[in-house]
Amino acid sequence: MKARSLKEIAKLVNAAQNDGIFYLDLSEDKGAQSCLTNMKSLTRGLFALETRDKEYYDIDKFGELKLNGYKPIGRNVGGIKGTRDGFESYAVGQDDILSSISGHAPRPQIMDHHLPDLEHFTTTCLSLAHDILSILSDNLCMSGEHTLQSLHDIPQSESGEPSMNIVRMLKYIHCDESTLRVPQQAHTDMGSLTFLFADTPGLQILPSGSTDWLYVPPQSGMALVNIGDALSVLSSRRFHSVLHRVASLPGMGMEERYSLAFLLRPARSTIMWPLEGDPGISQGKYTCADWMKMKFEVLRGPGSNKLDYIQPGKEIHGA
Numbered sequence: 349m350k351a352r353s354l355k356e357i358a359k360l361v362n363a364a365q366n367d368g369i370f371y372l373d374l375s376e377d378k379g380a381q382s383c384l385t386n387m388k389s390l391t392r393g394l395f396a397l398e399t400r401d402k403e404y405y406d407i408d409k410f411g412e413l414k415l416n417g418y419k420p421i422g423r424n425v426g427g428i429k430g431t432r433d434g435f436e437s438y439a440v441g442q443d444d445i446l447s448s449i450s451g452h453a454p455r456p457q458i459m460d461h462h463l464p465d466l467e468h469f470t471t472t473c474l475s476l477a478h479d480i481l482s483i484l485s486d487n488l489c490m491s492g493e494h495t496l497q498s499l500h501d502i503p504q505s506e507s508g509e510p511s512m513n514i515v516r517m518l519k520y521i522h523c524d525e526s527t528l529r530v531p532q533q534a535h536t537d538m539g540s541l542t543f544l545f546a547d548t549p550g551l552q553i554l555p556s557g558s559t560d561w562l563y564v565p566p567q568s569g570m571a572l573v574n575i576g577d578a579l580s581v582l583s584s585r586r587f588h589s590v591l592h593r594v595a596s597l598p599g600m601g602m603e604e605r606y607s608l609a610f611l612l613r614p615a616r617s618t619i620m621w622p623l624e625g626d627p628g629i630s631q632g633k634y635t636c637a638d639w640m641k642m643k644f645e646v647l648r649g650p651g652s653n654k655l656d657y658i659q660p661g662k663e664i665h666g667a
């Protein structure tokens with residue numbers, strides 16, 4: 349992909365249009381591999397902290413966009429009716445990682461120890477995101493100042509607004525083998541691209557037109573990249589935002605599972621509307637920041653009056 353091989357470009361565009369998810373081989377990048385090893389120690393060390401120490405950084409204390417902080421198990425709706433989620437997670441905002449000028453949200457000390465790893469991880473994902481967006485922009489015949497890259501905070505808050513990109517670490521509780529468990533509900537990601545790293549299986553996608561969930565196993569040295577709502581909406585649904593969830597394995601349950609993600613989102617004032625639509629009419633339309641807030645309400649549910657409108661995976665506009 350880095351060398352813009354025509355074969356790799358065709359594979360990427362095809363995956364973005366049809367599957368909404370693809371593997372990205374990083375096995376040759378020694379720097380990235382050692383950074384991932386360090387990020388794994390950060391993730392494990394972080395979740396090994398005392399519960400009350402983690403709860404001190406509760407994500408819901410730090411603003412509606414949930415860019416920093418800890419989400420305990422059970423705060424979101426689970427994947428099976430009547431259940432709550434079965435994972436804890438911790439978000440760190442891109443600006444808190446890369447910006448040397450302003451202050452940052454309160455965070456456990458272990459984050460400071462691993463700041464060089466967080467920086468390396470973030471800049472690696474941003475560089476990959478830049479390449480992917482540039483290939484997808486070419487496919488949409490966008491050029492000059494009007495590209496998908498220009499709508500994102502790459503390298504950092506180019507829009508002048510605080511970035512909504514985050515690093516997220518997740519830990520799923522062990523599930524026994526007796527029945528299928530779905531610790532993370534089916535959803536599409538709210539942003540543009542998600543880079544996901546996990547060592548153990550559990551991720552499933554619902555391919556378009558299918559009623560059967562399909563496991564997408566992790567591959568050594570590779571990232572899984574998926575397309576989120578924003579790229580799908582901006583591209584008039586040319587790119588597919590894939591519905592996914594985490595589930596136990598039939599008859600095998602799920603071991604304690606860790607995953608790590610970088611979530612790329614457009615600049616916060618980006619209008620969630622097809623780029624080829626009339627840019628003059630923004631009144632009454634959602635910005636990317638509004639979209640994220642509404643989507644969180646759905647994940648946190650029930651009790652949201654927007655549930656019917658903004659269900660994960662449903663259309664944002666039109667029919």
Ligand SMILES: O=C(O)CCC(=O)C(=O)O
Nearest residue numbers: 518537546551594607609
């Ligand atoms: O943990 C995983 O494998 C999936 C995580 C995910 O889909 C998310 O955090 O949006």
Ligand SMILES: [Fe+2]
Nearest residue numbers: 535536537592
């Ligand atoms: Fe996701």
